[in-house]
Amino acid sequence: METLQVALDERSYPILIGPDLLTDGTILRAHIQAAQLLVVSNEVVAPLFLDRLTGRFTDRHVATVILPDGEAHKSLESFSQVMDTLVSARFHRDCCVVALGGGVVGDLAGFAAACYQRGVDYVQIPTTLLAQVDSSVGGKTAVNHPRGKNLIGAFYQPRCVLADTNTLKTLPPRELSAGLAEVIKYGLILDGEFFCWLEDHIAALRELEPHALRTAIRRSCELKALIVAEDEREAGRRALLNLGHTFGHAIEAATGYGEWLHGEAVGAGLLLAAKFAARSGTLSDADVARIESVLKAAALPTSIDGLAAEQLLDLMALDKKTRRGELRLITLTGIGAGSIVNNPPRHRLMEVLKDCGAV
Amino acid sequence: METLQVALDERSYPILIGPDLLTDGTILRAHIQAAQLLVVSNEVVAPLFLDRLTGRFTDRHVATVILPDGEAHKSLESFSQVMDTLVSARFHRDCCVVALGGGVVGDLAGFAAACYQRGVDYVQIPTTLLAQVDSSVGGKTAVNHPRGKNLIGAFYQPRCVLADTNTLKTLPPRELSAGLAEVIKYGLILDGEFFCWLEDHIAALRELEPHALRTAIRRSCELKALIVAEDEREAGRRALLNLGHTFGHAIEAATGYGEWLHGEAVGAGLLLAAKFAARSGTLSDADVARIESVLKAAALPTSIDGLAAEQLLDLMALDKKTRRGELRLITLTGIGAGSIVNNPPRHRLMEVLKDCGAV
Numbered sequence: 001m002e003t004l005q006v007a008l009d010e011r012s013y014p015i016l017i018g019p020d021l022l023t024d025g026t027i028l029r030a031h032i033q034a035a036q037l038l039v040v041s042n043e044v045v046a047p048l049f050l051d052r053l054t055g056r057f058t059d060r061h062v063a064t065v066i067l068p069d070g071e072a073h074k075s076l077e078s079f080s081q082v083m084d085t086l087v088s089a090r091f092h093r094d095c096c097v098v099a100l101g102g103g104v105v106g107d108l109a110g111f112a113a114a115c116y117q118r119g120v121d122y123v124q125i126p127t128t129l130l131a132q133v134d135s136s137v138g139g140k141t142a143v144n145h146p147r148g149k150n151l152i153g154a155f156y157q158p159r160c161v162l163a164d165t166n167t168l169k170t171l172p173p174r175e176l177s178a179g180l181a182e183v184i185k186y187g188l189i190l191d192g193e194f195f196c197w198l199e200d201h202i203a204a205l206r207e208l209e210p211h212a213l214r215t216a217i218r219r220s221c222e223l224k225a226l227i228v229a230e231d232e233r234e235a236g237r238r239a240l241l242n243l244g245h246t247f248g249h250a251i252e253a254a255t256g257y258g259e260w261l262h263g264e265a266v267g268a269g270l271l272l273a274a275k276f277a278a279r280s281g282t283l284s285d286a287d288v289a290r291i292e293s294v295l296k297a298a299a300l301p302t303s304i305d306g307l308a309a310e311q312l313l314d315l316m317a318l319d320k321k322t323r324r325g326e327l328r329l330i331t332l333t334g335i336g337a338g339s340i341v342n343n344p345p346r347h348r349l350m351e352v353l354k355d356c357g358a359v
Numbered sequence: 360m361e362t363l364q365v366a367l368d369e370r371s372y373p374i375l376i377g378p379d380l381l382t383d384g385t386i387l388r389a390h391i392q393a394a395q396l397l398v399v400s401n402e403v404v405a406p407l408f409l410d411r412l413t414g415r416f417t418d419r420h421v422a423t424v425i426l427p428d429g430e431a432h433k434s435l436e437s438f439s440q441v442m443d444t445l446v447s448a449r450f451h452r453d454c455c456v457v458a459l460g461g462g463v464v465g466d467l468a469g470f471a472a473a474c475y476q477r478g479v480d481y482v483q484i485p486t487t488l489l490a491q492v493d494s495s496v497g498g499k500t501a502v503n504h505p506r507g508k509n510l511i512g513a514f515y516q517p518r519c520v521l522a523d524t525n526t527l528k529t530l531p532p533r534e535l536s537a538g539l540a541e542v543i544k545y546g547l548i549l550d551g552e553f554f555c556w557l558e559d560h561i562a563a564l565r566e567l568e569p570h571a572l573r574t575a576i577r578r579s580c581e582l583k584a585l586i587v588a589e590d591e592r593e594a595g596r597r598a599l600l601n602l603g604h605t606f607g608h609a610i611e612a613a614t615g616y617g618e619w620l621h622g623e624a625v626g627a628g629l630l631l632a633a634k635f636a637a638r639s640g641t642l643s644d645a646d647v648a649r650i651e652s653v654l655k656a657a658a659l660p661t662s663i664d665g666l667a668a669e670q671l672l673d674l675m676a677l678d679k680k681t682r683r684g685e686l687r688l689i690t691l692t693g694i695g696a697g698s699i700v701n702n703p704p705r706h707r708l709m710e711v712l713k714d715c716g717a718v
Contacts, residue, residue, distance in 0.1 A: 119514070155477055
């Protein structure tokens with residue numbers, strides 16, 4: 001097991017990474033001490049892990065909210081349901097909300113913890129690779145509005161994160177790959193050496209080799225923590241974390257959400273950003289080839305065959321990362337060196353979309 | 360006009376206090392600079408002041424949410440309505456939510472500002488005395504749950520507070536008195552000299568004498584800011600602000616909310632707390648008489664004739680200020696000196712309830 005300490009917003013919390021955390025009663029009880037626990041999970045994850053978790057807390061008052069699976073349930077209605085459960089169970093300010101699941105569960109449970117009685121403790125047990133490397137750090141919690149993702153939320157830090165790498169054994173391979181897209185992203189924007197390590201270990205990661213998983217998750221969380229500590233409220237450098245995301249969001253929107261996983265769209269977005277950098281003269285073609293090769297090794301899509309380039313461009317202009325109508329794109333000035341471009345030329349965006357198969 | 364600077368939670372904001380702030384375009388425009396404004400108000404306040412406010416911002420994109428009057432509308436449903444309006448108007452992260460009204464409007468609008476896109480600017484224009492002396496400082500925002508008040512919320516500071524004392528001219532006298540209960544409370548827990556000043560100026564305050572109002576509002580905000588700065592998250596000394604409130608909440612609950620105004624119940628609660636202190640030997644009978652006399656001069660109730668003492672005691676035990684089943688009561692060790700008592704003896708609480716007319 002590894003422990004990474006994250007220091008943000010006046011408080012510091014540990015991320016524990018390793019196999020079998022969910023079966024280790026000593027660790028669980030050391031990190032979840034409240035007398036009243038609300039576990040938020042979903043219908044896919046709960047049958048796999050809920051009993052294992054609650055079985056360690058038979059001496060506590062445990063309530064549960066089990067949501068249907070999917071992004072559609074990251075809603076104000078689900079938030080209201082969590083509040084109803086907390087109130088009905090008469091939970092106090094010293095209760096703890098535990099998120100057992102992926103990003104949807106974590107974002108919703110974290111926002112509920114931020115708001116119940118103006119803030120109660122919150123522990124994350126992320127069960128997807130994406131949640132382990134992304135939601136573990138940064139304190140972003142939210143629900144979706146019918147007209148936009150993550151529009152209602154709070155910055156709120158957990159008390160601790162328990163990333164049990166064994167939970168990834170039940171993760172569908174596509175979702176594992178989607179998580180790897182974010183891992184690759186951290187290497188690309190911040191750490192060329194980590195990117196090299198990934199080139200050598202993508203196969204081991206896909207085979208869930210425990211040591212490789214631990215290293216990848218730990219380094220991803222460390223890199224994210226570094227950048228978030230500099231810029232907790234997303235005014236400047238935190239924007240680098242959006243590498244691949246402006247393209248990715250447009251792909252998700254153009255395909256109606258659900259056809260592409262978020263991480264898959266980000267994966268294709270990473271290649272598009274690399275090609276944009278190459279066409280702008282800040283990245284070599286050899287580096288673009290390395291990036292494409294890692295994405296393929298991670299079983300991520302590298303083509304957006306058949307998508308409409310004009311539509312993608314329009315969707316990119318609507319992305320919430322635009323400021324006062326100005327599009328901000330994250331690009332690369334090398335492997336391990338992300339940078340921000342304001343108002344990237346439309347013709348160049350068009351070229352890279354077409355390079356990757358858009359029509 | 361007076362300006363008080365409040366420094367809390369990494370950011371500092373001004374409270375402007377004086378007549379005619381709402382008609383002073385220069386002041387309004389200096390303190391509300393966003394290009395997109397959402398004004399939240401209610402059906403009683405909006406006809407009086409909304410045009411005056413929005414007339415100064417004809418060059419901005421202004422949206423409004425006008426709620427029905429009353430505590431019942433401080434709900435998750437109203438919160439959702441504010442979110443819908445912000446999203447429909449396509450407001451960005453650099454928009455500003457303006458609360459124009461009393462505590463209900465302020466609490467709701469503040470919580471909405473805290474959550475929209477994880478936090479946008481928020482300006483308070485409190486139009487009741489209670490909101491001017493209470494909600495202006497402390498950053499508590501919330502909505503009610505059907506089963507409990509203020510159960511869903513956030514700590515969130517405004518960018519500024521504009522307390523226009525002229526708005527009090529349209530306030531019903533009962534609501535003015537209700538606000539005075541909180542003003543008297545600040546004197547009682549923290550500042551004996553201010554309490555003496557209040558003994559001399561209650562009549563002037565009830566007649567809305569501008570200089571007296573300014574002094575009372577300013578000193579109340581200063582005293583609240585002092586104590587909140589020490590204890591922003593309500594772990595210790597901030598509890599002193601609950602003087603009269605444990606009794607008051609029980610009175611409100613016993614009478615079904617709405618019959619007594621919150622401030623009226625707090626007024627009676629102040630006398631009950633003083634009588635508790637006298638029976639505990641920490642306050643003289645002469646001081647109790649002074650307190651009763653100020654409350655009467657403020658036209659606040661000093662009797663709870665006919666309420667059931669047993670029921671009130673049960674309701675006090677349920678109050679959210681109890682910790683792990685332990686009741687915490689705020690009492691006095693003198694005028695200007697609040698203190699905390701854990702587990703006050705039930706028989707003594709019973710005695711003071713009966714002293715004030717409970718049966």
